[in-house]
Amino acid sequence: MSMSRFLHRRPTLRMLSIAPLCLSLVAAPACAAENSMPASAGAAASETADSVYRLGLGDRVRITTFGEPTMGGEFQVGGNGSISFPLIGEVPAENKTTSELEAALVARLRDGYLLDPRVTVEVLTFRPFFILGEIERPGRYPTFEGMTVTRAIATAGGFTYRANKKVVFIRRRGETSERQVAISEDARIQPGDVVRVGERYF
Numbered sequence: 001m002s003m004s005r006f007l008h009r010r011p012t013l014r015m016l017s018i019a020p021l022c023l024s025l026v027a028a029p030a031c032a033a034e035n036s037m038p039a040s041a042g043a044a045a046s047e048t049a050d051s052v053y054r055l056g057l058g059d060r061v062r063i064t065t066f067g068e069p070t071m072g073g074e075f076q077v078g079g080n081g082s083i084s085f086p087l088i089g090e091v092p093a094e095n096k097t098t099s100e101l102e103a104a105l106v107a108r109l110r111d112g113y114l115l116d117p118r119v120t121v122e123v124l125t126f127r128p129f130f131i132l133g134e135i136e137r138p139g140r141y142p143t144f145e146g147m148t149v150t151r152a153i154a155t156a157g158g159f160t161y162r163a164n165k166k167v168v169f170i171r172r173r174g175e176t177s178e179r180q181v182a183i184s185e186d187a188r189i190q191p192g193d194v195v196r197v198g199e200r201y202f
Contacts, residue, residue, distance in 0.1 A: 134163035
């Protein structure tokens, strides 16, 4: 072997010998960062999961099938959790995102009806939320996109003089227990939520 070829190979061998050390140096900060992740990151992930809207009973949607004007329109999620769509009949919609419902409709339409269906689903009106407790006008109110705790309280006429103005209690659709939320956080209200304003202690 010539000296020039030998010199060309030596850096490669040296790089291989230090590769494990480099990997360990890179992995160490990553592991440390993972272990030092603040607890608030988990809460943020939970809030992100909550922000993914899932259809429920009473929601009204607009469905468009491109190039097929007769295969679309406005539909309501009925008491059985489905929408009744032209030609293909009942399509389960409850607890689906709009993207999931689009995929379900495309699959059904492709099965003997359309060669290459393209479908979009848009929520027109959301099911209501409920607010009760120490509030001026407890009851059922329409939900709109981006509604927060403070907007919900204002919609219901504001606090009574006995109200605890620091926290509220929210029970999400399908949950059996309430979660306590600081009003200062101004958390999002989802359709179907039950919001309770408690009484303050003197």
